[in-house]
Amino acid sequence: MAEKMLLIGGRSSKQGTALCAGKLGEEYLDVTSTVEMNAEDMARLGLQNESRVRVWTPGGEAVLRCKSRETKDLPPGMLFMAYGPLSSRLMTGDTAGSGMPLSKNLDVEIEPVRDGGLT
Amino acid sequence: MSEDTVRVVSDATCTFCGCVCDDMVLTVDLQQHKITKSQNACVLGKAWFKEHSIEERPFALIGGREASTEEGIEAAAQILVNARFPIIYGLSDTTCEAQRVAVAIADMIGGNLDTTTSVCHGPSGIAFQGVGESTATLGEIKNRADLVIFWGGNPAEAHPRLFTRYAVTAKGMHVPQGRKDRTVVLVDVRRTASTPVADIFLQVKPRSDFEVLWALRALVKGKRVDPSIEQRTGISLAVLEDLVARMKSCQFGALLFGMGLTMNRGRHFNAGALLALATDLNEFTHFVAAPVRGHGNVTGADNVVSWQTGYPFGVNFSRGFPRFGPGEFTTVDVLSRGDADAAMIIASDPASNFPQPAIEHLKRIPVITLDPKTTITSQLAQVAFTTSTYGINTPGTVYRMDNVPITLRPAFESPYPGDEQILTGIRTRVHELLGGNRLPVDTSAASL
Numbered sequence: 001m002a003e004k005m006l007l008i009g010g011r012s013s014k015q016g017t018a019l020c021a022g023k024l025g026e027e028y029l030d031v032t033s034t035v036e037m038n039a040e041d042m043a044r045l046g047l048q049n050e051s052r053v054r055v056w057t058p059g060g061e062a063v064l065r066c067k068s069r070e071t072k073d074l075p076p077g078m079l080f081m082a083y084g085p086l087s088s089r090l091m092t093g094d095t096a097g098s099g100m101p102l103s104k105n106l107d108v109e110i111e112p113v114r115d116g117g118l119t
Numbered sequence: 120m121s122e123d124t125v126r127v128v129s130d131a132t133c134t135f136c137g138c139v140c141d142d143m144v145l146t147v148d149l150q151q152h153k154i155t156k157s158q159n160a161c162v163l164g165k166a167w168f169k170e171h172s173i174e175e176r177p178f179a180l181i182g183g184r185e186a187s188t189e190e191g192i193e194a195a196a197q198i199l200v201n202a203r204f205p206i207i208y209g210l211s212d213t214t215c216e217a218q219r220v221a222v223a224i225a226d227m228i229g230g231n232l233d234t235t236t237s238v239c240h241g242p243s244g245i246a247f248q249g250v251g252e253s254t255a256t257l258g259e260i261k262n263r264a265d266l267v268i269f270w271g272g273n274p275a276e277a278h279p280r281l282f283t284r285y286a287v288t289a290k291g292m293h294v295p296q297g298r299k300d301r302t303v304v305l306v307d308v309r310r311t312a313s314t315p316v317a318d319i320f321l322q323v324k325p326r327s328d329f330e331v332l333w334a335l336r337a338l339v340k341g342k343r344v345d346p347s348i349e350q351r352t353g354i355s356l357a358v359l360e361d362l363v364a365r366m367k368s369c370q371f372g373a374l375l376f377g378m379g380l381t382m383n384r385g386r387h388f389n390a391g392a393l394l395a396l397a398t399d400l401n402e403f404t405h406f407v408a409a410p411v412r413g414h415g416n417v418t419g420a421d422n423v424v425s426w427q428t429g430y431p432f433g434v435n436f437s438r439g440f441p442r443f444g445p446g447e448f449t450t451v452d453v454l455s456r457g458d459a460d461a462a463m464i465i466a467s468d469p470a471s472n473f474p475q476p477a478i479e480h481l482k483r484i485p486v487i488t489l490d491p492k493t494t495i496t497s498q499l500a501q502v503a504f505t506t507s508t509y510g511i512n513t514p515g516t517v518y519r520m521d522n523v524p525i526t527l528r529p530a531f532e533s534p535y536p537g538d539e540q541i542l543t544g545i546r547t548r549v550h551e552l553l554g555g556n557r558l559p560v561d562t563s564a565a566s567l
Contacts, residue, residue: 006325008308009382011277011413017166020135023471023494060475073310078325080309085471085495093476096386098245099237099433099449101474104382105308105325 002111003045007035007055007079007090009103015082023084032084035064038076042068045112052113055079057106059092063113079108124150131528133160134212134415134510135167136278137520138257138285143168147530154511154530161279171491171508173533180503188536189544194502195463195487196548200557202461202485204437205230208450209467210424211239211417213489214515214527217538218416218423221465224546226428229437229557231459234420235467236432237449240410242381244421244431245445246391253397255373255407256521257284262291263405266369268304270393271328271379272411275312281411286375287316293370302365306331307379319362324353329385331359332392338363339399367403374408381410412520415510419518439559454480463487463545465538466506470496489538504541507533515539 018028035055037047047053051066064086074080081087083103090108091101131143145168146156153172157165179191186194199205207225210218211234225232236244260267267286274281282288287303294300305317308325323331331352334344338359349355366372374397380389393408400406412418421431428434430443446452450469453459454477461484470478471494481499488500497503507513512533518524 008325010273010378013162013276013279013312016135016163016277020163020166020170022170022492023468075309078309083472088472088478089475091474093451093455093474095446095449095452097446098386099233099241099445099452100381100386101238101451102382102384104379105384 002109003041005041005077005079005108005110007081007106007108009081009083009087009106012082015084028084032082033062033064033086034067034081036067036069036074036080038074038078039068039070041076042066047112053110054113055090055108055110057090057092057108060089062086062089079110124148126531128528128530131530132510132517132525133157133164133167134517134527135163136415137412137418138278138280139415139517139519139525140164140280140284141525145530149531152531152533163279168511168530171511174492176493176505178505178535180500182501188504188541191502191504192541192544192548195504195545196552198461198485198487198501199224199228199230199463199545199549200552202228202230204453204459205461205463206450206453206459207232207463207465208469209235209465210420211235211414212466212509213416213538214509214513214517215416215419215423215524216515217465217509217542218420219427220539220542220546222424222427224463224542224549225434226436226441227546227549227553227556229439229559230435231448231450231453232424232428232434232436233448233450233453234417234424234432235414236417236421237445238451238472239378239413239417240381240390241432241445241449242387243376243390243410245387246394249387250391250395251398252394252409253401253407254409254521256523257286257519258523260373260407261285261289263293263371264291264373265294265300266302266304266365266372268306268372268374269313269317270306270374270376271383272375272377273307273311273313274375274377274411275316277377277413278411281375282316286373302369304362304365321354321358321362324351326384327352328380328383328389329392332389332396334359335363335366336392336396336399339367339396339403366400366406369404372397372400372404372406374406375411376408377411378413409521416517418520418522419516419524422518422522437559439556451477454478459484461485461487463489464496464500465489465542466509468494468496470494470499489541491535505535506541507535507537509537513537513539
């Protein structure tokens with residue numbers, strides 16, 4: 001069963017240092033394919049660190065790995081991921097006449113990916 | 120080791136982020152062509168210097184085939200002159216000298232010119248035009264600011280030395296005790312590595328920045344704000360009133376804002392509300408506002424494009440004169456609509472960072488890239504140049520995020536040409552092929 005959440009894209013130290021090594025490098029691809037999620041949300045969805053989730057918007061979808069964050073750091077219903085190729089897949093091309101596509105506070109749907117397929 | 124093998128470059132400049140720290144002391148292994156030590160650099164700067172050594176790559180790739188820089192210049196010029204709607208994009212990680220040549224090429228080919236500002240602080244640029252900017256240099260903030268408010272950003276991870284060099288712990292003329300003399304406020308929708316730095320943390324509800332800013336404006340002007348503001352924004356009226364009292368009574372306040380405002384719903388309205396708040400506060404004290412910029416010379420791109428065309432980004436030359444059009448001539452829009460038929464991407468990676476419809480169109484058209492590294496965009500390019508790295512190998516000028524120009528002091532030479540050199544070659548060849556500026560298409564007959 002998919003849930004609706006709010007995704008915030010942003011920078012992180014690891015993303016920044018991995019970027020310097022190269023965007024095709026393992027470290028960059030790893031840090032930009034990880035989504036941080038509230039620990040209570042993860043427990044409710046039966047997820048653990050490194051569990052895979054499918055996240056999608058009207059713009060596209062991405063399969064990401066989870067990383068747990070405490071409620072004081074990331075409120076329930078909120079996700080964070082570092083900017084990268086996968087976060088870009090979730091943006092739409094509509095800039096509302098501004099030139100800027102939204103990449104923060106995106107309405108996303110999310111569901112766990114179990115071995116052997118989606119549940 | 121002797122001076123032939125090791126060089127120490129002092130007062131070098133880090134161009135990773137918009138702080139453009141110019142107090143680096145770099146130790147360079149000249150035989151290995153790499154920087155082995157970068158004193159004074161933050162974690163991002165250390166990675167920037169460590170990872171930009173000389174890589175064995177072709178000077179250019181044309182359709183995947185190895186080629187010389189000169190062959191690449193010919194192929195790139197042919198693409199640009201044969202296109203009907205060529206776009207030039209990127210420019211935030213190169214020197215002002217290279218940016219200037221890129222503008223000249225865009226003018227010559229009647230093309231579209233845009234920088235990464237459009238997907239960064241472009242909305243702030245729009246807001247500047249709407250409400251103005253009460254601003255200051257980082258030096259003034261360092262020496263004077265006793266109240267610093269960070270809004271919608273995470274400098275601890277994105278601009279680490281903004282705290283230590285300028286705005287939090289730095290000791291200044293009128294804040295001699297540094298951190299002890301300052302009140303630091305952070306406004307964000309989540310706790311980040313920056314939060315512990317703040318005296319006051321306002322965790323606003325997502326998509327309510329504009330409402331918080333407008334409530335603060337009302338309170339500054341002595342208007343009544345309903346306590347229900349807390350249900351909407353997550354911030355109580357008492358907290359807002361306390362912040363307003365601090366803002367009105369400080370000696371020198373600074374609002375430093377990030378992309379939490381501009382990449383969010385409301386975009387330029389959010390940035391405009393913050394800029395207007397700073398202006399309002401000048402009735403009571405000295406208050407400034409400034410965007411915290413990401414790339415090393417994105418501010419230079421704004422300056423160069425502005426002084427050459429009159430506009431900071433999203434400029435189109437197809438009618439023979441510059442026109443400004445956010446939403447029309449900004450690159451995400453041009454590509455998502457499928458308008459462009461060729462693209463020259465300078466020091467940027469839109470195939471990684473843009474929305475999917477824009478990337479899909481980029482895959483359909485001939486692309487030219489200039490980049491020191493292989494990127495997702497360079498992999499889909501028809502012509503991909505390998506360049507030297509600005510600041511590390513290439514001299515020139517960059518603008519710090521507060522519009523202060525800084526001269527680069529390179530650490531070691533690269534066998535690869537800089538962006539300016541390649542772009543100058545392309546400009547010369549385009550000029551030969553076109554015989555001057557391309558004349559705009561006369562549509563008057565068609566419109567009759």
